[in-house]
Amino acid sequence: MDKRIPAVIGIAALAAVPQLGLGNYHLHLLITVLIWGFVYTSWSVMGRFGMVSLGHGAFLGVGAYVVTMLWNSYGLTPWLGIPAAVAMSMVMALLVGYPCFRFRIVGHYFALVTLALGEVVRLTIVGLRDQTGGSLGMTVTAVPDGTSLLALQFGERTVFFYVALLVWLFGLWVWRVVDRSMLRYALEASSEDEDAAASVGVNVTRAKLAITMLSAAMTTLGGALYAQYQMYINPETVSGIGISLQIVFAVIAGGLFTQLGPTVGAMFTLLLAETLRVSFGHDIHGLDGTVYGLLLVLFIIYMPKGITGSLAALLTRGRAEPGAPAAGLAPSR
Amino acid sequence: MSAAPMLEVRGVSAGYGTFRALFDVSLEVRAGEAVAVIGPNGAGKTTLLRVISKIIAPTAGDVVMEGTPLGPVPAHRVVELGIAHVPEHRRLFPRLTVEENLRMGAFHPAARAKFRERLDFVYELFPRMKERRNQAAGTMSGGEQQMCAIGRALMSGPKLLLMDEPSAGLAPVIVQQVFNLVKRIRAEGYTVLIVEQNIQQVLQVVDRAYLLEVGTIKQSGSSAELLASPEIRRAYLGL
Ligand SMILES: Nc1ncnc2c1ncn2[C@@H]1O[C@H](COP(=O)(O)OP(=O)(O)O)[C@@H](O)[C@H]1O
Ligand SMILES: [Mg+2]
Numbered sequence: 001m002d003k004r005i006p007a008v009i010g011i012a013a014l015a016a017v018p019q020l021g022l023g024n025y026h027l028h029l030l031i032t033v034l035i036w037g038f039v040y041t042s043w044s045v046m047g048r049f050g051m052v053s054l055g056h057g058a059f060l061g062v063g064a065y066v067v068t069m070l071w072n073s074y075g076l077t078p079w080l081g082i083p084a085a086v087a088m089s090m091v092m093a094l095l096v097g098y099p100c101f102r103f104r105i106v107g108h109y110f111a112l113v114t115l116a117l118g119e120v121v122r123l124t125i126v127g128l129r130d131q132t133g134g135s136l137g138m139t140v141t142a143v144p145d146g147t148s149l150l151a152l153q154f155g156e157r158t159v160f161f162y163v164a165l166l167v168w169l170f171g172l173w174v175w176r177v178v179d180r181s182m183l184r185y186a187l188e189a190s191s192e193d194e195d196a197a198a199s200v201g202v203n204v205t206r207a208k209l210a211i212t213m214l215s216a217a218m219t220t221l222g223g224a225l226y227a228q229y230q231m232y233i234n235p236e237t238v239s240g241i242g243i244s245l246q247i248v249f250a251v252i253a254g255g256l257f258t259q260l261g262p263t264v265g266a267m268f269t270l271l272l273a274e275t276l277r278v279s280f281g282h283d284i285h286g287l288d289g290t291v292y293g294l295l296l297v298l299f300i301i302y303m304p305k306g307i308t309g310s311l312a313a314l315l316t317r318g319r320a321e322p323g324a325p326a327a328g329l330a331p332s333r
Numbered sequence: 334m335s336a337a338p339m340l341e342v343r344g345v346s347a348g349y350g351t352f353r354a355l356f357d358v359s360l361e362v363r364a365g366e367a368v369a370v371i372g373p374n375g376a377g378k379t380t381l382l383r384v385i386s387k388i389i390a391p392t393a394g395d396v397v398m399e400g401t402p403l404g405p406v407p408a409h410r411v412v413e414l415g416i417a418h419v420p421e422h423r424r425l426f427p428r429l430t431v432e433e434n435l436r437m438g439a440f441h442p443a444a445r446a447k448f449r450e451r452l453d454f455v456y457e458l459f460p461r462m463k464e465r466r467n468q469a470a471g472t473m474s475g476g477e478q479q480m481c482a483i484g485r486a487l488m489s490g491p492k493l494l495l496m497d498e499p500s501a502g503l504a505p506v507i508v509q510q511v512f513n514l515v516k517r518i519r520a521e522g523y524t525v526l527i528v529e530q531n532i533q534q535v536l537q538v539v540d541r542a543y544l545l546e547v548g549t550i551k552q553s554g555s556s557a558e559l560l561a562s563p564e565i566r567r568a569y570l571g572l
Contacts, residue, residue, distance in 0.1 A: 182440065189426045191439050195388050198408040198422040199417075200489060236551030 001142045014165060018158040027157050029274075030060040034164035035225055036250070040262030041171040042218030044251045045178055046211045050191040054111045055118030056247050059089045061239030065125055065132060068233060071151065071267045072141045073131070078152040088216045092117070093214045095173060104194065109231025115241070124240035125324055137234025140227055152228050162228055168263070175259050178211070187211055235331060244291060249296045255306030264308050294313035337400065339364045339524055340385070340416075340493055345394035347384050354380040356548045357394070367515070367525040371532045371559075371569070379421050379527040382495050382547070385526075387411050391519065404510045412441055415492035419499060420520070423482040427471025431462055431481055434466035434470045440486030447490060455484040458517065476507040483514060487523075494518060496527040500534065512538050532569045536560050 043056050066085035068187040072075040076084075096117055100110055125132050132138055132328065146155030154160045178184055186207040194204050227233045237243060246269060254265025272295075276288050303310050338361035347355045354377040362368045383389045387408040396403040398414045406414070409438040417438075423456050425434050435455060439448045441547050456463040458488055460482045465473060469483055479499055486494055499515065507532065515538050519525060529535035536542060536556040544552040544565065552562065 161496060182445070183436055185429070186440065188429060188433075189440075192428065193424050195408075196386065196420055196426070197437075198435050198486065199386055199412065199420065201409050201412040201444075202437075203407070203409045284475075308413045 010193060011169065015162070018161050024157060027161060029270060031157070031161050031164050033270055034161075034168040034262065035222060035229060036270070037221035037266040038164075038168045038171040038225070038262035039219055040250050040265050041168075041175055041223055043247045044256055044262045045175060045218065046249070047251055049187040049211065049258050050106075051208065052107075052111050052248065053114040053212075053215075054241075054244050054248065055114030055116070055121075056117040056119040056215075056219050057239040057241070058092065058114075059219035060223035060226070061118075061125060061235065061245065062089045063220035063225075063257075064094070064225075064227040064233045064238045064254040065138075067224040068138060068140050068227050069131060072138070077150050078224060079150070082221060087223060088122050089216045089220040090213045093187045093213045097212045098205070099207040100315060101212075109157075115244070118239060118241065119243045121240075122235045125235040125239060132235075135235055137232060138238075139270050140231045140233075142231060147269065150313040153231075164225065165230070167221065172259055174214070178214075179259070183207060183210060184310065189296055209236045245289075246292065248281065249292045249299075251306075252296060253306055255308030255310075258308040258312065259306065261306050261308040264304070267305065322332055334512070336364075338362060339399055340526065341362060341397040342381070342385065343394050343397065345381070345384055345391045345396065346529075347389060347391040349389075350548045353392075354548050355384070355391075358545070358548070358550055359394075360543050360553070361551065362524060362526050364492070364524055365522070366541065367519050367539040368526065369535045369539040369542040370526070370528045370540050370545050371530070371535060373569075374530060375547075376545045377548040378545055379497055380548075382418060382420075382497050382526075382528055385411075386416065401452055403421045409441075412489050412491070415441065415490075416477070417486035417489045417491035419486045419494065421483045421497040423475075423478045425470040425478055425481055428469055430467050431470050431473070432466040434481055434485050435462070435466075438485035439490075441489065448488070449491060451488050455487055457489070458521075459484055462534055467500065472509075475503050476510060479503065479507075479511055480514065483518065487518075492525045493526065496525065498529055498531075499527070499531065500531045508534065509519050532565070 017030065022030075035326065039060065041055065046053065063082070063085050067078050067081035070081040070084065081268060096113065099105075100113055105113060125254060126134050129135075140153075143151045143153050147153060147159070152223065154163065186197065186202045189200070189202060190204045190207060197204055223238055250265035250269045252261045252265070253268050254263065255261025273288060276291065280287060299306065307315065341363040343359045345355055345358045346353060351521070358377075358381060360368070360370070370381060372378055384391050385403070386548070387403060387406060393416065398416060400416060403411065403414075409443060410457050429437065432452075434450065435452060439445055439451060444451070460481055460530070461477060462484055465477065470478065473481065483496075484500070488497060496515070503511060512534050515525065515527065525539070527535060527539065536559060540554055541555050542559050543550050544559065552559065552564070
């Protein structure tokens with residue numbers, strides 16, 4: 001059977017969803033999953049190679065704020081604002097990434113550098129309060145009748161659903177292109193052994209820069225999309241440590257090594273957040289952070305391949321031929 | 334004398350931080366030769382191969398491959414000059430399958446075009462690798478991993494193969510097999526520079542050797558000469 005058939009059916013089913021006459025709330029949940037599913041996919045594009053960024057809020061923030069500021073202050077259409085923000089993020093990724101990769105800052109040290117990057121961007125947004133509204137956040141100036149293609153604003157939720165669906169599909173497509181490229185092998189080899197990778201001809205610095213800039217660019221687009229949808233942004237929700245950690249948590253929960261893992265992670269975090277909100281309201285500040293932290297530890301210990309990875313393992317176990325070698329992680333020396 | 338050597342190491346000194354592991358080391362390898370660098374643990378053998386592969390930079394001296402000084406060449410381009418490194422402890426990419434490891438060996442653009450052809454060649458040379466092609470490389474036995482590491486190096490279509498203690502950590506029967514592999518590689522026409530502590534056995538498969546002790550070349554000559562040398566017999570062969 002053609003492997004594309006399930007994908008086509010899935011996409012068609014998704015595209016038909018708004019015709020089911022869902023209420024605004026459910027449509028909102030779907031759009032949220034699509035937007036965050038895309039952002040998480042963007043992170044996983046590099047995260048899957050052991051390059052754990054704890055600062056992707058930096059790129060989300062640039063996407064949300066640069067596009068909004070250009071629109072609010074200069075009336076510049078997001079169609080130009082988004083490329084500008086993406087270019088800015090890529091330069092930022094280059095400036096931070098190059099020294100890291102050149103001098104082999106990996107693992108925890110790399111994570112710390114990215115953590116700092118996220119904070120720098122958040123503090124910059126807060127500091128520029130005359131332009132950004134500081135920690136009060138800022139509202140995207142709405143067009144008079146609520147809908148304008150030029151402004152990338154759609155009063156109609158259904159339209160936004162399709163925009164988000166397209167962007168999300170684009171993210172999955174990029175994931176797949178990377179998955180089938182030589183860049184993937186180069187990065188997997190580099191993540192296991194940089195010297196050995198260089199010896200077979202991998203320019204480790206360049207390969208890592210390429211994937212980092214790609215991930216940054218995608219995340220920036222996600223940030224812009226989020227702003228256009230919410231019409232309100234604030235430094236905590238787009239660039240705070242909380243959001244950067246939530247990205248990591250969601251991807252690990254959903255599955256780092258599968259195409260749909262990050263999206264499943266988006267559903268899972270959304271369900272979790274909604275459950276917490278409904279059962280506890282907003283009284284217990286920081287509760288979701290605590291629950292995320294706890295769950296993250298549990299996932300890393302008991303389900304390191306995430307929900308999708310564990311499901312896939314369950315499904316293939318039933319089918320595996322007896323005596324087939326397990327692709328485990330036990331080196332025999 | 335005949336044409337210029339394929340590889341020349343000229344007065345190389347190298348180390349780690351302030352520690353010096355190599356002192357003014359010079360040697361050469363001619364096309365078609367198999368040459369060994371023998372010496373005890375800690376002599377600097379691995380360091381020497383790392384200098385040749387540009388994994389570390391020498392503090393003095395240079396390496397020349399077929400007339401090209403390696404000084405300005407970055408590590409990832411050394412393979413394009415025809416040098417393939419089979420590193421110490423094999424250093425496969427353990428989570429990648431055997432075939433993916435071989436694919437990595439043919440990573441540089443010129444080798445990618447010949448991937449199929451060379452894969453067939455490596456599978457013919459090592460039928461075991463073909464059987465295991467979908468297995469994660471890290472889950473194979475030591476001897477199989479060594480085959481895979483050699484296969485990965487051959488995938489780049491090298492002229493010169495650098496081998497770092499291919500027999501280390503293997504059971505005695507397997508060690509013999511590995512040296513037989515080296516013989517076959519030679520027979521295929523590759524030039525080989527091999528580093529070994531297993532002096533008795535390596536001298537059976539190479540033409541010439543250099544003795545390296547605490548970072549300095551102490552002796553050199555044909556395999557027969559070194560096998561007959563009283564110092565080597567006393568210090569390393571226990572005779
Ligand atoms: N990464 C390193 N950092 C510091 N010293 C090292 C490193 N690698 C090797 N050395 C030292 O350099 C010397 C030569 O090591 P090496 O080249 O590995 O020897 P051999 O391969 O002959 O056993 C040894 O004294 C060793 O301790
Ligand atoms: Mg060594």
